[in-house]
Amino acid sequence: MEGMVFHSSELTLKGGDILFMYTDGVTEAMNEKEELYADERLVKFLNSVQKNSVKEIIGGLMDDINIFSQGVPQTDDITIMAFQFKHKNKFID
DSSP states (O other), rough: TTTOOOOOOOOOOOOOOOOOEEEHHHHHHHOOOOOHHHHHHHHHHHTTTTTSSSSHHHHHHHHHHHHHHHTOOOSSOOOEEEEEOSSSOOOOO
16 A cells, blocks of 8 residues: 555464464444444453463454454454464474
8 A cells, every 4th residue: 555654573382382463443342332343352361361262362352343343243353263283393404
């Protein structure tokens, strides 16, 4: 997008690490009181399920968003992706 500034960085995943990505529709989901799901609730949820499988994390998050929103229609798309690095770190000389 013209005029946007993008940054890049690197990270090293270890066996079992999960990379979690989401769109702003997750944290901007609203309930009937017009409260946002918000970053704090997402972090609290993710901390509570960090030992779960990727499938359980994504399914659980969608359930939590639906419970929170209490049937209020979505105002934005909700996209969630998570990848778990399964390979044990082995360095080859």
